[in-house]
Structure formats: C-alpha cells, structure tokens
Amino acid sequence: MLNDVTFGQYYPARSFVHNMDPRAKLLLVIAYIVSIFIANNFFGLILVTLALVFFILLSRVPFGRVLRSIKMILFLIIFTAILNLLFYAGGEDDIVLAEWWIITISWQSIINTIFLAMRLLLLVLGTAILTLTTTPVALTDGIESLLKPLKYIKVPVHELALVMSIALRFIPTLMEETNRIVAAQKARGANFETGGLIRRAKAMIPVLIPLLVSAFRRAEDLGDAMDARCYSGAKGRTKYKKLTFTWRDLLGLLFFAALITGIVLLNTYLLGRFDIIWQVQQWFGI
Amino acid sequence: MRIVAKGLTYVYNPKSSFATQALKGVDLTIEEGEFFGIIGHTGSGKSTFVQHLNALIRLTGGELKVGDYDLADKKCKVLELRGKVGMVFQYPEYQLFAETVKKDVAFGLKNFNKGISEEETDAAVREALSVAGLNYDEVAEKSPFELSGGQRRRVAIAGVIVTKPEVLILDEPAAGLDPLGKKELMELLHSIHGRWCRTIVIVSHDMDEIAENCTRAAVFSEGKVALCGTPKEIFSRGEELAAMGLDVPVTARAAQILRAHGYPVDTDFTCDDFVKKVLALYGGAGAETAVPPAEEAAGAAVPPAGETAGADGAEGGAGDAE
Numbered sequence: 380m381l382n383d384v385t386f387g388q389y390y391p392a393r394s395f396v397h398n399m400d401p402r403a404k405l406l407l408v409i410a411y412i413v414s415i416f417i418a419n420n421f422f423g424l425i426l427v428t429l430a431l432v433f434f435i436l437l438s439r440v441p442f443g444r445v446l447r448s449i450k451m452i453l454f455l456i457i458f459t460a461i462l463n464l465l466f467y468a469g470g471e472d473d474i475v476l477a478e479w480w481i482i483t484i485s486w487q488s489i490i491n492t493i494f495l496a497m498r499l500l501l502l503v504l505g506t507a508i509l510t511l512t513t514t515p516v517a518l519t520d521g522i523e524s525l526l527k528p529l530k531y532i533k534v535p536v537h538e539l540a541l542v543m544s545i546a547l548r549f550i551p552t553l554m555e556e557t558n559r560i561v562a563a564q565k566a567r568g569a570n571f572e573t574g575g576l577i578r579r580a581k582a583m584i585p586v587l588i589p590l591l592v593s594a595f596r597r598a599e600d601l602g603d604a605m606d607a608r609c610y611s612g613a614k615g616r617t618k619y620k621k622l623t624f625t626w627r628d629l630l631g632l633l634f635f636a637a638l639i640t641g642i643v644l645l646n647t648y649l650l651g652r653f654d655i656i657w658q659v660q661q662w663f664g665i
Numbered sequence: 666m667r668i669v670a671k672g673l674t675y676v677y678n679p680k681s682s683f684a685t686q687a688l689k690g691v692d693l694t695i696e697e698g699e700f701f702g703i704i705g706h707t708g709s710g711k712s713t714f715v716q717h718l719n720a721l722i723r724l725t726g727g728e729l730k731v732g733d734y735d736l737a738d739k740k741c742k743v744l745e746l747r748g749k750v751g752m753v754f755q756y757p758e759y760q761l762f763a764e765t766v767k768k769d770v771a772f773g774l775k776n777f778n779k780g781i782s783e784e785e786t787d788a789a790v791r792e793a794l795s796v797a798g799l800n801y802d803e804v805a806e807k808s809p810f811e812l813s814g815g816q817r818r819r820v821a822i823a824g825v826i827v828t829k830p831e832v833l834i835l836d837e838p839a840a841g842l843d844p845l846g847k848k849e850l851m852e853l854l855h856s857i858h859g860r861w862c863r864t865i866v867i868v869s870h871d872m873d874e875i876a877e878n879c880t881r882a883a884v885f886s887e888g889k890v891a892l893c894g895t896p897k898e899i900f901s902r903g904e905e906l907a908a909m910g911l912d913v914p915v916t917a918r919a920a921q922i923l924r925a926h927g928y929p930v931d932t933d934f935t936c937d938d939f940v941k942k943v944l945a946l947y948g949g950a951g952a953e954t955a956v957p958p959a960e961e962a963a964g965a966a967v968p969p970a971g972e973t974a975g976a977d978g979a980e981g982g983a984g985d986a987e
Contacts, residue, residue: 562721563760566752567824568744568776585772588762592810 388448390511395627396438397512401521403628404509410635411505414642415498423642424497430638431505440511448507449500456499464492515547517620524622537613545601553594560589666732666749666831666864668695668718674726675713687713689888690727695866695881700858702875702896703868705885706910711868714885715834718866719750732831748777751830751862755837757821761809769809770794770824777828793827794820796861798853815846822853826861833862837869851878876900876914876934884911897933 396404411427418424435445449456466481467488477484513521523540530536561571564585571582673691678684687710695701705711716722718731720743729736734746754760763769770790775781791801797819804812809820826833838854839847851874858865869875875882876896884892884899886909892899899906900917907913913921916939920930923943932942 559754560760562716563752563754563757564772565721566719566747566754567773568747568828569772570744570776585760585762589760593759 388507388510389514390440390444392439392512394437394439394512396434396508398625398627399512399631400622400624400628401513401517402524402622403624403631404513405518405521405525407631407635408506408509410632410639412502414635414639415501415505417639417646418642419646421494423645424494424501426638426641426645427501428497430634431501431508434508435504438508438512440508445504445507445511448511449503452499452503456496459499460492460496463495464488467491516544519544519547520618520620520622535613537616549594549597552597553590556593557586557590560586667697667730668693668732668832668864669730670694670714670717670727671729672727673714673717673724673729675710675717675722676725677713687888688726691885691888691890693883693890693893695864697863698859699864699866700854700878700880701864701866702879702882703866703885704870704872704875704882704899704911705868709885710888711885712836715752715836715866715868718832718834719747719752721752744777748828749830750832750834751825751828753822753825753833753835753838755840756818757825758809758814758817761817761821761824764808765806766794766799766809766812766820767805769820770827773824774827789827790823793823796826796853796857797823798849799823815842815849818842818850819853826857830862832864832866833857834866835868838867839869839871839874847874854878872900872912872914872917876916877936884909895933896935900934 411430414427414430415424418427435442464484465488467483467485475483475485476489510518519540522543523536526534526536526540565571569582569585571579571586574582670691670693673688673693674686675688676684676686687708689710691710691714693714703711703715713722717724717729717736720736720741724736731746731750734741761769763772767787767790770793771786774786774789790805794801794804799816799819804816804820809817812820822835822838835854839850842850854865854867855878867874867879879896881893881895882899883890884906891909892902892905896914900913903913903917903921914934916932916934916936920932920934920939923930923946928946930939930942930946932939
C-alpha cells in the first residue's frame with residue numbers, strides 16, 4: 380500500500396550540481412526563489428526558465444524525473460489557477476471576456492493565471508533540483524551550518540539539526556514497519572479500503588497504536604545507544620564530512636548574481652507588466 | 666486445503682529503477698495436512714511467496730490455487746480466504762493494539778464473522794487462549810502491554826488461530842525466543858496441527874527446527890524452489906545447500922563427519938533418530954528402543970556404556986567441524 384512512496388527523492392549521479400556544497404545550493408535556491416518573485420514580466424520568467432533548464436542539464440538528472448515532482452502539487456496549481464481565473468478582479472482598462480454571477484473571466488485574469496501557474500511550476504521544479512541532487516543528510520548538514528550564527532542567541536542549532544536527521548533517518552524504517560503491521564492486520568481481516576472517512580480512520584487504529592508503541596521503543600533504544608557512546612551534544616563535536624566551498628559554488632553564486640541582475644534590468648527596461656501579451660494584443664487588435 | 670502454485674512470478678516496484686524480481690517462477694504443491702517448512706536466505710522470495718497464499722500480495726504472474734480459491738480470479742473472495750488461511754508474521758507481538766487481551770484476540774474473529782454474538786466471541790477467545798497456553802481468567806482483561814514477551818507472542822498467535830484457519834502460516838515463529846520458549850512454541854504448533862489447523866506452514870532459518878518438526882520442506886533460492894522433499898531428502902544434499910549459502914542441522918553435520926570417518930549413518934536427521942542410528946552403529950544397548958526425549962535431555966542417570974560413547978562421539982565430531 381505504501382510501497383510506492385519513496386521518501387527523499389535523491390537521484391544518485393556525478394555532476395557539477397551534485398558536487399556543489401549543500402550550503403551553496405541552499406543559498407542558490409533562495410536566490411532562485413527571490414528571482415522568480417521579483418520577475419514581473421514574462422521575459423523575466425523566461426530567463427529564469429532558461430536558467431532552470433541549464434541547471435537541470437548540468438545536474439544530469441533526466442527531465443522526466445524532475446517533471447515528476449510536479450505530480451504531487453499539480454492539484455494545488457490547477458486549483459489556484461482556476462480560482463485566480465474566475466475571481467481575479469481586473470483594473471478599469473481590463474477587457475471582460477465572460478461574466479456570470481460573481482464570476483468574471485477577463486483578459487487580465489487569464490494573463491495573471493498563466494503568470495501565477497508559471498511561477499508555481501518554476502518554484503517546484505527549482506526546489507526539486509535541490510532535493511534530487513542533495514542527500515537529506517547533506518541537506519541537514521548544510522542547514523545546520525547556515526544557521527550557525529543563531530547559536531549566539533542561544534538557539535540549539537546542532538540539536539535541531541540532529542532531530543531533523545534522526546527524523547529523516549527513521550522515515551523509511553517506520554514506513555517498512557507500517558507496511559508490516561498493515562499486512563498483519565489485513566491477515567486478521569482488517570479492511571482499510573472500503574467505508575466512509577470515519578470508518579477508514581477508525582480502521583487505522585490497529586495500525587497506528589502498534590506503530591506508535593514501536594516508535595517509542597526505537598526512540599528509547601536509540602537514546603540508550605547514544606548514551607552508551609557518550610553523546611553529549613554539540614560541545615567538542617567534530618564532523619565526519621567537512622563542508623567546503625569550492626570554485627563550483629563560486630561559479631554558481633556568480634551565475635545567480637548575473638541572473639538576478641538580468642531580471643532587474645528586464646523589470647526596469649520593459650516597463651509594461653505583461654509585455655508579451657500586450658504585444659499580442661496589439662497585433663490582433665483586441 | 667491443498668495449495669498449488671505454478672510458475673508464480675512477482676516483481677516489486679515494477680517499471681521503476683528499484684524493480685526487483687522476488688519470485689521467478691515458483692512451482693510448489695503443499696498437500697493438506699502437512700507440517701511444511703520453507704527454508705531460504707533473506708531475499709530468496711520465501712516471505713513474498715507466503716504472502717501470496719492469503720492474497721496479502723495479489724497474484725500478478727502464474728497460477729495459484731488455495732483449496733477452491735483461485736487467486737488468479739479477480740473476483741476471488743479475499744476476506745473469506747484470509748479467514749481460512751491464517752498468517753502469523755515475524756515478531757507478531759508487535760501488532761497487538763487493543764486495550765485488553767480479549768479485545769485483541771477477538772479482533773480477527775469479529776472481522777471475519779460480522780455480527781457474531783458476545784457469548785460466541787467469549788467462548789472462542791477462551792478456547793484460543795487456552796490452546797495458545799494462556800489462562801483466560803488470568804490474562805483476558807489485562808492490557809497486552811503488561812504481559813511478558815513470550816506471553817505476548819502467545820496472545821498474538823491466539824489472535825490468529827481464533828478463527829480456526831484451515832491453513833496456518835508462520836513466518837519465523839521462534840525468532841527471538843530463548844531455547845525453552847522455542848521448544849514450547851513448537852510443542853504448541855504440534856498441538857494445533859491437525860486438531861485446529863489442518864495444514865501448517867512455517868518459514869524458518871533454523872535447520873534443526875525444520876528437521877525436527879516438518880513432514881516436508883522446500884528450499885527457496887533466488888526466487889525459485891531449489892529443492893523440495895522430506896527433511897531427509899533435503900539435508901542429505903548438504904553440498905547443494907552450502908552452495909546456496911544455507912546450513913544443515915547439527916545432526917546432518919555430525920552424520921557427514923561420521924561418514925568421512927567411514928561410519929555412514931542413514932538417518933532422517935531428527936535428534937531421536939540420529940541417536941538411535943548411532944547407537945545401532947555401536948551395536949550397543951538401546952539400539953532398538955528410541956531414547957525418551959526427557960531422559961536424553963537430562964543426560965540419563967545411568968546410561969549404558971555404549972550410549973555415552975556414541976553421544977560424545979557425535980558431539981565431538983560436530984565441534985570439530987566448526
């Protein structure tokens with residue numbers, strides 16, 4: 380039942396992007412998200428798309444694999460797009476194409492919808508590149524390292540990172556356990572597939588309780604094992620894998636600095652917000 | 666119920682980069698009334714196979730018939746089948762969930778028999794618990810989490826046999842138990858066999874367990890049945906088993922060493938029979954009468970001279986092999 384869910388979608392390969400420092404990648408993703416949101420015209424978004432395609436090629440992850448990450452939020456994108464299309468209130472000079480009850484479809488709302496959907500898609504695809512090329516462990520290491528300054532205001536950064544990596548580590552284990560318990564209860568005639576919502580939720584009790592019990596048991600065992608190996612928190616702790624900034628990371632950062640500059644330039648020199656569309660409108664004389 | 670599998674295949678995660686073929690054409694027949702053993706390495710496909718038997722894994726390739734149920738038929742009554750083919754998973758005590766032992770044992774019963782009365786439930790639970798070697802009055806109202814590990818495993822087994830399945834499948838039933846617990850568990854299974862459940866199938870790593878208890882066994886290797894037959898037939902092919910990375914029972918190892926020293930022993934590899942045959946080899950007393958298990962375990966107060974020598978010889982030989 381849960382066999383198809385692969386958590387963490389790391390795609391093992393050797394590439395420029397895989398070899399980058401996770402900290403650099405996190406920073407780049409932040410820069411990428413910023414660039415998506417400061418782009419206020421289609422040329423800007425196309426520039427971002429080109430950068431994305433360039434990075435996908437560089438990462439050697441097959442396009443299909445990257446596109447698959449949309450599947451999970453496709454519903455969300457369609458849902459917001461439809462809402463936006465139907466309920467967007469355009470300005471005064473907007474051309475209304477259809478109107479019914481509280482619903483209006485206007486030229487502006489169509490343009491806006493396309494723009495929004497494109498932003499969301501770019502957002503998901505870009506972050507997918509991060510998780511596809513970085514193992515969850517490297518990612519938590521990177522986050523821990525980036526959050527280090529918070530230590531000075533007494534945030535337990537190391538402990539939080541440890542909690543995160545333990546959680547990530549145990550997801551497959553608990554998933555396997557869930558499968559086993561589900562199978563065992565099915566063998567005793569439990570039915571998880573039919574019935575209404577409440578009935579199905581109730582049917583999960585024989586799975587959830589043993590799962591919880593075993594999670595606590597594992598937590599206790601892990602705690603004992605850590606104690607036995609004298610774990611005492613962040614103090615004096617060294618790293619097995621040291622993160623190092625390399626020329627790759629510098630190149631990546633420069634690339635994104637150029638991208639953001641490009642988008643800002645496009646924003647200021649192509650003042651019309653939906654420039655391409657405006658052009659089309661001109662051509663067809665709408 | 667007779668179990669017939671023909672050319673059974675199964676692939677986990679098909680059409681993905683993680684695709685693994687767990688079963689590559691399994692042909693196996695388990696007759697009604699057998700105490701059947703399934704042996705195999707981790708990843709040999711034995712668990713995948715047994716999960717097919719009560720449709721926990723739906724058939725995707727090949728044929729499988731369990732009694733009158735044709736698993737290839739999409740309309741096969743799965744719930745009914747699961748009531749007749751009971752399955753005890755590895756470490757079954759970790760599936761207990763209800764507030765009381767009674768409720769937990771009754772879980773399967775109520776799932777399979779909708780609308781069963783409280784009295785009937787009560788009687789069935791009482792019987793199942795007593796067959797599993799527990800006292801109803803003592804444990805029924807307790808939380809399963811208050812019990813000891815061994816008791817919990819018995820409760821879990823009671824929760825499966827409460828529906829009186831015709832076939833009972835157990836995946837590594839003795840895993841994690843101490844020697845005494847293992848012995849008691851096997852005795853429990855023998856007491857269920859025939860009376861409660863016509864057919865018993867156990868999956869095991871422990872060759873001694875298979876040799877001692879099973880009428881027939883199958884060896885799984887790389888998704889296929891590599892060997893199938895009585896324990897005697899299987900364990901006399903020690904080299905083939907070793908090639909598959911599998912062990913033989915202690916008795917078979919001892920017999921091998923004896924043969925190497927020029928003393929061939931024709932045994933079915935159960936402890937009793939082995940001792941009997943070795944004694945016969947010595948021509949000593951007791952060759953005709955089997956050694957009572959209790960006496961054997963206690964090292965018999967005053968054994969005849971021949972018997973001690975025989976037993977020591979066998980043990981010494983087995984020790985050398987390691």
